[in-house]
Amino acid sequence: MDQLDYHMELSQSLKAMVNRGDFPHILFYGPSGAGKKTRVLALLRDIYGPAVEKVKVEHKQFKVGSTTVEIPILSSAHHLELNPGDAGNRDRDVVQELIKEIAASAPLPTSSSGDTSDWKPFKVVVLNEVDNLSKEAQHALRRTMEKYITTCRIMMTCNNACRVIAPIRSRCLCVRVAAPSAAQIAAVLQATARKEAVTLPPLLAEKLAAQAHGNLRKALLTLEAARVAQYPFDPKGEVRQADWEAFIDGVAADCVREQSPRKLGEVRNKLYDLLAHCIPPDMIMERLTRALLVKLKHDPPLLQMEVLHHAALYEVRMISGSKAIFHLEAFIAKFMAVYKRHLFTSFGG
Numbered sequence: 001m002d003q004l005d006y007h008m009e010l011s012q013s014l015k016a017m018v019n020r021g022d023f024p025h026i027l028f029y030g031p032s033g034a035g036k037k038t039r040v041l042a043l044l045r046d047i048y049g050p051a052v053e054k055v056k057v058e059h060k061q062f063k064v065g066s067t068t069v070e071i072p073i074l075s076s077a078h079h080l081e082l083n084p085g086d087a088g089n090r091d092r093d094v095v096q097e098l099i100k101e102i103a104a105s106a107p108l109p110t111s112s113s114g115d116t117s118d119w120k121p122f123k124v125v126v127l128n129e130v131d132n133l134s135k136e137a138q139h140a141l142r143r144t145m146e147k148y149i150t151t152c153r154i155m156m157t158c159n160n161a162c163r164v165i166a167p168i169r170s171r172c173l174c175v176r177v178a179a180p181s182a183a184q185i186a187a188v189l190q191a192t193a194r195k196e197a198v199t200l201p202p203l204l205a206e207k208l209a210a211q212a213h214g215n216l217r218k219a220l221l222t223l224e225a226a227r228v229a230q231y232p233f234d235p236k237g238e239v240r241q242a243d244w245e246a247f248i249d250g251v252a253a254d255c256v257r258e259q260s261p262r263k264l265g266e267v268r269n270k271l272y273d274l275l276a277h278c279i280p281p282d283m284i285m286e287r288l289t290r291a292l293l294v295k296l297k298h299d300p301p302l303l304q305m306e307v308l309h310h311a312a313l314y315e316v317r318m319i320s321g322s323k324a325i326f327h328l329e330a331f332i333a334k335f336m337a338v339y340k341r342h343l344f345t346s347f348g349g
């Protein structure tokens, strides 16, 4: 925990808590790439020592009724990490079975010599992206959490705490990991570059940090890609956009250029393309909205507000629905209708 570069106060409070010997279930929430999982791992290292780093990945099978669900699990002698959302609509059964299983087996002494002075009477289950769990799975998790509190602690991570049911939130210590500021990201980039013996011009570090919008992972990956594309870096170097971002900007340009059923069909194929390349729908929606607003920057603010309103509406529907493509396409259709109406009223038929 001491080596984490930012949010030092948060690190110190978490460290003080685990040093007292026991801690409650914890829910880490905050935007993508803010450092939630890194904090969970650092915390585990502080609790159990280096043994938590000896991990193995296994594909565990769960028998649910007549079907078998298989999900990847990362485990050490003291903890277990998984993304229960991987189980799809069987997430409820997987959550219950798994925690029951881990709670039933006795925790190991933390030192390899068998010394039990720092022995912890519980194991830790790390559940990632709990906000993607169905409501039934979340209720099952809540019941299981209460039942096995003596033998297991649960650390959860999620992007959006509002999508986690209140009974879970009230049974956990909720820890907000805020997105690092641009200056903090630039400092981490410089520290990483030093460790990799790469000279990073300060201006480029600032540009990468500003473009990452608080996502440290994005900033680190863009730096890595820039290092491969061109090194030594140009001190005033432009930061190359990721391909998927440039692609979405193209989609936004299409929507502003022509509003017709034919264009909508073309855009739909492009959206399918993005989803097929594993770009998460919420990232598509966010980038698309940003790109559309850039295109509308010289248009009346009321039009921009209307577009933003519809983006928020279709995003909520996308989160609560199951087929993202329907809602992305509906947003595009709505945008085309709103923009076409604006063109008619401004310039006539």
Ligand SMILES: Nc1ncnc2c1ncn2[C@@H]1O[C@H](COP(=O)(O)OP(=O)(O)OP(=O)(O)O)[C@@H](O)[C@H]1O
Pocket (backbone or CB within 6 Å): 003, 004, 005, 006, 030, 031, 032, 033, 034, 035, 036, 037, 038, 039, 157, 158, 159, 188, 216, 217, 220
């Ligand atoms: N304090 C830190 N100092 C340096 N690098 C860090 C720090 N915290 C996180 N990172 C790096 O930032 C990246 C993102 O961190 P992490 O995976 O923990 O984010 P996250 O919030 O769990 O993201 P997501 O919600 O998308 O899974 C990782 O590459 C990690 O190594």
